[in-house]
Amino acid sequence: MNATQFAIPGIRLGTAAAGIKYPDRDDMVVIEVVEGASCAAVFTRNAFCAAPVQLAKKHLALRPPRYLLINSGNANAGTGDQGMQDAHACCRVLAETVACQPDQVLPFSTGVIGESLPVERIHDALPAAIDNLSTGSWETASRAILTTDTRPKLRSRHFEFEGVQVRLTGMAKGSGMICPDMATMLAYLATDLSISQALLQACLDDAVKPSFNSITVDGDTSTNDACVLMASGASTLAPLTERGSDLYKKFVDEVTELCMELARDIVRDGEGATKLVEILVQDAADEKEARRVAYTIAHSPLVKTALFASDPNWGRILAAVGRAGLAGFDIDRVEIWLDDTCIVRNGGRAAEYTEQAGASVMSRDEFTIRVMLGRGDMLARVATCDLSYDYVKINAEYRT
Amino acid sequence: MNATQFAIPGIRLGTAAAGIKYPDRDDMVVIEVVEGASCAAVFTRNAFCAAPVQLAKKHLALRPPRYLLINSGNANAGTGDQGMQDAHACCRVLAETVACQPDQVLPFSTGVIGESLPVERIHDALPAAIDNLSTGSWETASRAILTTDTRPKLRSRHFEFEGVQVRLTGMAKGSGMICPDMATMLAYLATDLSISQALLQACLDDAVKPSFNSITVDGDTSTNDACVLMASGASTLAPLTERGSDLYKKFVDEVTELCMELARDIVRDGEGATKLVEILVQDAADEKEARRVAYTIAHSPLVKTALFASDPNWGRILAAVGRAGLAGFDIDRVEIWLDDTCIVRNGGRAAEYTEQAGASVMSRDEFTIRVMLGRGDMLARVATCDLSYDYVKINAEYRT
Numbered sequence: 001m002n003a004t005q006f007a008i009p010g011i012r013l014g015t016a017a018a019g020i021k022y023p024d025r026d027d028m029v030v031i032e033v034v035e036g037a038s039c040a041a042v043f044t045r046n047a048f049c050a051a052p053v054q055l056a057k058k059h060l061a062l063r064p065p066r067y068l069l070i071n072s073g074n075a076n077a078g079t080g081d082q083g084m085q086d087a088h089a090c091c092r093v094l095a096e097t098v099a100c101q102p103d104q105v106l107p108f109s110t111g112v113i114g115e116s117l118p119v120e121r122i123h124d125a126l127p128a129a130i131d132n133l134s135t136g137s138w139e140t141a142s143r144a145i146l147t148t149d150t151r152p153k154l155r156s157r158h159f160e161f162e163g164v165q166v167r168l169t170g171m172a173k174g175s176g177m178i179c180p181d182m183a184t185m186l187a188y189l190a191t192d193l194s195i196s197q198a199l200l201q202a203c204l205d206d207a208v209k210p211s212f213n214s215i216t217v218d219g220d221t222s223t224n225d226a227c228v229l230m231a232s233g234a235s236t237l238a239p240l241t242e243r244g245s246d247l248y249k250k251f252v253d254e255v256t257e258l259c260m261e262l263a264r265d266i267v268r269d270g271e272g273a274t275k276l277v278e279i280l281v282q283d284a285a286d287e288k289e290a291r292r293v294a295y296t297i298a299h300s301p302l303v304k305t306a307l308f309a310s311d312p313n314w315g316r317i318l319a320a321v322g323r324a325g326l327a328g329f330d331i332d333r334v335e336i337w338l339d340d341t342c343i344v345r346n347g348g349r350a351a352e353y354t355e356q357a358g359a360s361v362m363s364r365d366e367f368t369i370r371v372m373l374g375r376g377d378m379l380a381r382v383a384t385c386d387l388s389y390d391y392v393k394i395n396a397e398y399r400t
Numbered sequence: 401m402n403a404t405q406f407a408i409p410g411i412r413l414g415t416a417a418a419g420i421k422y423p424d425r426d427d428m429v430v431i432e433v434v435e436g437a438s439c440a441a442v443f444t445r446n447a448f449c450a451a452p453v454q455l456a457k458k459h460l461a462l463r464p465p466r467y468l469l470i471n472s473g474n475a476n477a478g479t480g481d482q483g484m485q486d487a488h489a490c491c492r493v494l495a496e497t498v499a500c501q502p503d504q505v506l507p508f509s510t511g512v513i514g515e516s517l518p519v520e521r522i523h524d525a526l527p528a529a530i531d532n533l534s535t536g537s538w539e540t541a542s543r544a545i546l547t548t549d550t551r552p553k554l555r556s557r558h559f560e561f562e563g564v565q566v567r568l569t570g571m572a573k574g575s576g577m578i579c580p581d582m583a584t585m586l587a588y589l590a591t592d593l594s595i596s597q598a599l600l601q602a603c604l605d606d607a608v609k610p611s612f613n614s615i616t617v618d619g620d621t622s623t624n625d626a627c628v629l630m631a632s633g634a635s636t637l638a639p640l641t642e643r644g645s646d647l648y649k650k651f652v653d654e655v656t657e658l659c660m661e662l663a664r665d666i667v668r669d670g671e672g673a674t675k676l677v678e679i680l681v682q683d684a685a686d687e688k689e690a691r692r693v694a695y696t697i698a699h700s701p702l703v704k705t706a707l708f709a710s711d712p713n714w715g716r717i718l719a720a721v722g723r724a725g726l727a728g729f730d731i732d733r734v735e736i737w738l739d740d741t742c743i744v745r746n747g748g749r750a751a752e753y754t755e756q757a758g759a760s761v762m763s764r765d766e767f768t769i770r771v772m773l774g775r776g777d778m779l780a781r782v783a784t785c786d787l788s789y790d791y792v793k794i795n796a797e798y799r800t
Contacts, residue, residue: 045723046719046722046723047721047722047723047724047726047729047730047731048718048719048721048722048723048731048747049722049731075715077715077719078714078715078718078744078747078748078749079748079749080746080747080748080749081748082748083748112715113713113715113716113718113719114713114714114715114718114748114749176702177702177716177719218700218701218702219699219700219701220700220701220702220716220719220720220723221719221722221723223715223718223719223722299619299699300618300619300620301618301619301620301701301787301791301795302576302577302618302620302795305791305792305795305796306795306796308792308796309795309796309797311796313513313514314478314514315475315477315478315512315513315514315623316513316620318448318478318513318514318623319446319448319477319513319577319620319621319623320620321447321448322446322447322448322449322621322623323445323446323447323448323620323621324447326447329447330447331447331448331449344478346480347448347478347480348478348479348480348481348482348483348514349478349479349480349514387701387792388792388796389789389792389793391701391705391792392705392708392787392788392789392791392792393789395701395702395705395706395709396705396706396708396709396711396788397709
């Protein structure tokens with residue numbers, strides 16, 4: 001896709017190099033949202049939540065934002081009162097530059113926890129970012145928000161409704177500290193649809209659950225998670241106000257699909273990850289226990305290292321299922337499949353299973369571990385990655 | 401300590417090399433318990449629990465055991481009906497050799513999950529193990545039960561009561577799949593005291609909680625965990641029957657201390673571990689939330705890799721505290737200390753804290769992360785280790 005295809009009329013992005021942590025690259029993004037647009041957001045539920053998250057929530061509750069200000073390299077988390085003052089200062093400086101009110105600015109920060117935000121550098125770099133505001137800057141912006149990520153996550157979807165093309169674009173960042181509990185670490189989505197704030201929020205709430213809220217790299221929920229969905233209203237379609245309408249249904253599906261694509265991009269680029277593995281837990285009594293089993297498998301270091309080794313060590317998967325704490329659980333009813341290969345039946349190795357068949361699936365870049373609990377008909381899906389030497393390397397060396 | 405110091409009159413141990421998985425080493429242990437002895441045990445709560453665990457539980461419920469049969473190299477877990485038949489066969493073969501009943505034998509297996517137990521090899525090696533039964537074989541036995549462990553865990557404590565020396569010895573194995581949920585993967589303790597079955601079980605239940613049930617290497621609860629406490633009754637002290645007696649109190653303290661020592665030995669030898677870290681969570685509203693916070697920190701891959709790097713990355717610790725899911729939690733009241741160095745106060749970096757001071761504590765082989773929640777006066781301790789390259793190496797290469 002070229003830059004034009006990502007563009008959402010009514011949404012302009014500008015980037016600059018503020019030198020917050022990374023030399024020689026853009027590390028700051030300003031997103032300008034047209035007057036009259038709607039904006040929905042979800043934020044981390046980590047009780048240790050960063051100053052910008054607290055302030056963005058507060059501003060969003062007051063009125064729709066005109067600007068988003070994002071920096072990478074510093075999370076402005078664990079920074080106490082000074083951190084909150086710094087977040088306020090960032091909003092104020094941008095508001096003064098573009099002549100809006102500070103509460104029309106939503107601040108976002110990502111990077112190292114516990115270091116003071118260099119507000120002066122952000123201040124100095126702001127004019128450059130504002131100067132290059134453009135609808136065609138999604139790609140540069142998607143790079144400017146990265147930290148330990150190795151590649152940008154940028155996706156776009158278009159669909160037609162009543163002869164009108166609806167545009168939807170999203171970018172995300174995240175590679176470590178990924179186990180979103182509401183949304184993942186910084187995702188920005190935009191559409192040109194006109195849609196009410198309440199409906200936009202409902203749509204986002206629906207979309208994040210099977211996507212950003214169903215992935216894990218390392219089980220660590222970030223302090224700065226945020227996912228924002230902007231609707232510029234530039235579309236010629238009539239404003240979307242009905243929850244039951246065909247357009248709303250279509251829109252929710254498309255936003256969910258976009259979130260799923262970005263969420264998988266994040267896992268694929270998980271710290272040290274060499275493969276993307278979907279954990280599909282079926283035949284559960286309820287969705288909650290299905291998710292519990294899926295996350296227990298997805299978080300098990302023994303399962304994750306076996307994934308890295310392409311070792312079909314089904315005993316580790318079964319042991320994770322067994323310790324998930326399900327009441328009245330009968331392991332003898334469990335079936336486990338690696339893609340189309342059944343490895344466990346009735347709680348033991350499937351008769352027809354061969355190590356060769358298992359290893360063949362495990363060596364794929366992407367595959368599904370399907371666990372059938374034999375307790376009901378509910379299911380859950382969680383996407384995760386393996387645990388490699390590079391995960392340790394990245395996290396033992398980062399910040400030192 | 402020499403072999404005599406580990407000896408418990410009335411308990412004899414014999415070892416042999418059955419060639420189950422490891423060449424050129426003993427991998428089988430027979431423990432003979434004198435007639436009239438008591439025996440208590442706790443087992444894994446993993447719903448996927450191995451055949452020998454199921455059978456040992458059943459046998460123990462029938463009458464006191466005369467023999468314990470332990471093999472390393474194969475867990476006989478996830479082996480279905482055949483696994484149960486194999487566990488029965490092992491008990492039967494030993495019973496025939498020593499002329500006791502099969503239900504007087506407790507079977508234990510540790511090692512790879514999902515492979516059939518080579519019963520024939522165990523059968524063939526049994527006579528050798530029985531031939532060398534001796535009270536002085538704790539050290540050889542403590543080596544024969546190991547799998548990925550790099551060193552044996554063997555501890556002994558003696559104490560005097562009314563002029564009589566009471567003996568207490570224990571050995572354990574465990575290095576990976578360590579997050580015991582009742583007991584850790586194979587620990588065998590013995591005393592020469594005479595003590596009723598019920599009281600012995602009460603003592604063991606008390607002792608495992610702050611020891612084996614308060615450690616984690618990787619958060620994975622084993623399918624084969626078991627901890628056994630035998631009381632031979634060889635002591636000249638009168639049988640212990642009163643829960644309120646001074647001797648019982650002293651005995652519980654000593655057993656708990658012994659379990660703590662062995663539990664720490666396991667964490668110190670955790671797969672790839674380079675340091676032993678105690679997580680002490682204080683000022684919690686109740687013990688449950690204290691344990692929840694302690695385990696969330698202890699399981700965080702980001703915290704564990706920072707421990708490996710000796711990087712005082714307190715933001716990762718605070719982020720783990722924040723995502724532990726405590727209701728009405730105020731992060732601004734949290735204090736975090738590394739040994740005597742305060743790193744976080746009021747939810748942010750302590751004013752007096754320096755990176756040098758933090759790094760200095762983190763570079764120690766053993767240290768304590770103390771988290772004060774400011775919510776009450778309950779506490780919990782969990783011992784854990786770091787996550788290193790070698791953890792990935794061991795678990796990506798084991799079994800392949």
